[in-house]
Amino acid sequence: MPSTLKTAAQFFALRSLVRGYALLGDPYAAVIASPPNRDPYPMYEKVRAKGDMVRSRMGAYVTPSREICDSVLRDGRFLTATFDESSPVPITLVEDGEKIVNPVQDSFLMMNPPNHGRLRKIVQPFFTPRALKDRTESIQKIVRTYLDRLDGRFDVIEEFASQVPIQVIADLLGVPDSEKDLFARWGSSLAETLDGVWSYKQLKALHATIIEYNDFIDGLMDQRRRNPQDDIVSHLVTRHDDLSREDLVATTGLLLFAGFETTVNLIGNGVLKAFENPHTVAPLGQSPEYAEGFVEEVLRLDPPVQYTIRFPKERLELAGVSLPKGMPVMLMLAAANRDPRVFKDPLKFDPTRSNAREHLAFSAGIHYCIGAGLSRIEGALALHELFKRFPDLAPDGPVARRKSKLIRGALRLPVRANETKRSLAVKNS
Numbered sequence: 001m002p003s004t005l006k007t008a009a010q011f012f013a014l015r016s017l018v019r020g021y022a023l024l025g026d027p028y029a030a031v032i033a034s035p036p037n038r039d040p041y042p043m044y045e046k047v048r049a050k051g052d053m054v055r056s057r058m059g060a061y062v063t064p065s066r067e068i069c070d071s072v073l074r075d076g077r078f079l080t081a082t083f084d085e086s087s088p089v090p091i092t093l094v095e096d097g098e099k100i101v102n103p104v105q106d107s108f109l110m111m112n113p114p115n116h117g118r119l120r121k122i123v124q125p126f127f128t129p130r131a132l133k134d135r136t137e138s139i140q141k142i143v144r145t146y147l148d149r150l151d152g153r154f155d156v157i158e159e160f161a162s163q164v165p166i167q168v169i170a171d172l173l174g175v176p177d178s179e180k181d182l183f184a185r186w187g188s189s190l191a192e193t194l195d196g197v198w199s200y201k202q203l204k205a206l207h208a209t210i211i212e213y214n215d216f217i218d219g220l221m222d223q224r225r226r227n228p229q230d231d232i233v234s235h236l237v238t239r240h241d242d243l244s245r246e247d248l249v250a251t252t253g254l255l256l257f258a259g260f261e262t263t264v265n266l267i268g269n270g271v272l273k274a275f276e277n278p279h280t281v282a283p284l285g286q287s288p289e290y291a292e293g294f295v296e297e298v299l300r301l302d303p304p305v306q307y308t309i310r311f312p313k314e315r316l317e318l319a320g321v322s323l324p325k326g327m328p329v330m331l332m333l334a335a336a337n338r339d340p341r342v343f344k345d346p347l348k349f350d351p352t353r354s355n356a357r358e359h360l361a362f363s364a365g366i367h368y369c370i371g372a373g374l375s376r377i378e379g380a381l382a383l384h385e386l387f388k389r390f391p392d393l394a395p396d397g398p399v400a401r402r403k404s405k406l407i408r409g410a411l412r413l414p415v416r417a418n419e420t421k422r423s424l425a426v427k428n429s
């Protein structure tokens, strides 16, 4: 059989198998196979009703418990996700003898100690509280610039929620404005496949994206070697000549894709939460402090990253279950954030909740999100300024959801704003 057909047939078999298990109520299959527009949270509650460690027939365990998720994430006996070698997805691509680096899969997000720490340490200085404080004003300027372009009816994802994080991360990395429009397309293609590649078409699109990204970042690194600026790419190529090309491409790529695909959804999910809870709109537009609590509660109740997976590196006991080496444990971060043993009245959206920060939206342990502080600032500024500028912002059509089950958020969210109130709000700001 030609290899294209063989790969397509393998995908078909995989899809059918997972959907079959999902229909039988298997928790792992149900998470990765649920349709994009279906609310996943009732399904998470069904898993919770089965217990803290639920066995999947697909050879994995699933946990909705906040305590277990947190302890696994901090436990050095668990490794971060590794790809199954029997997967039909050819992982390593080579073009003209040079490896094509996958910015997510080959990055330190997927590495274990000591390599993980070696690379994380290099970019950490760009995310310290001090470094973030220095960037806050420029983020506010970016938010206002994009708001100035909006009027009447618009898509809040396309024209605002995705523009702000793309601009922030492009500035941080040193990507010229003329090139940043490519990111939106690359980001969607990568984000769509984070929870698995499900078709030959998707696989081809993913490969094309990765190859384009490699060419782009090789070019940018060359430019910055010749003409360094005050940005992460310049810092990496001039101060860390011990890093391999693979490490450089993957580290910058991770920051780029982790940095905007997630934050777009934080802002989008925040707009949806404001629409669902109209009493929050006025304080959100009036008070930056309220906006910070609001963002924390969005991260808890509707987090952009829904789950992560860890693998025990040896046979071990976890919550009364004996796990063989390599058995995947799906940590349902989004379900853990609704654990009633930690969060009182967990389904209630309460921006003043005192322990909202105990959520696991940014994970925990050594892989705790390096951009947590940055996205908190972006999310709070974006939502505060948006509802300050458009206090009567309202939905204006159906919401289209992203296909990914791992990344949760809206792809299209049409809204409308009343222009009279808008001019008043601008005058008063």
Ligand code: HEM
Pocket: 080, 108, 109, 110, 120, 169, 254, 255, 258, 259, 260, 262, 263, 266, 303, 304, 305, 308, 309, 360, 361, 362, 363, 364, 366, 367, 368, 369, 370, 371, 372, 374, 375
């Ligand atoms: C709302 C926005 C964001 C969310 C919900 C989010 C979520 C996460 C989660 C859950 C992880 C850990 C995954 C795991 O443990 O398996 C992670 C890791 C990471 N995130 Fe974020 N993230 C966000 C924004 C950002 C931003 C703005 C950046 C950078 C500019 C960023 C960069 C990273 C990096 C580099 C890692 C890998 C950390 C490591 O492995 O040590 N993220 N993020």
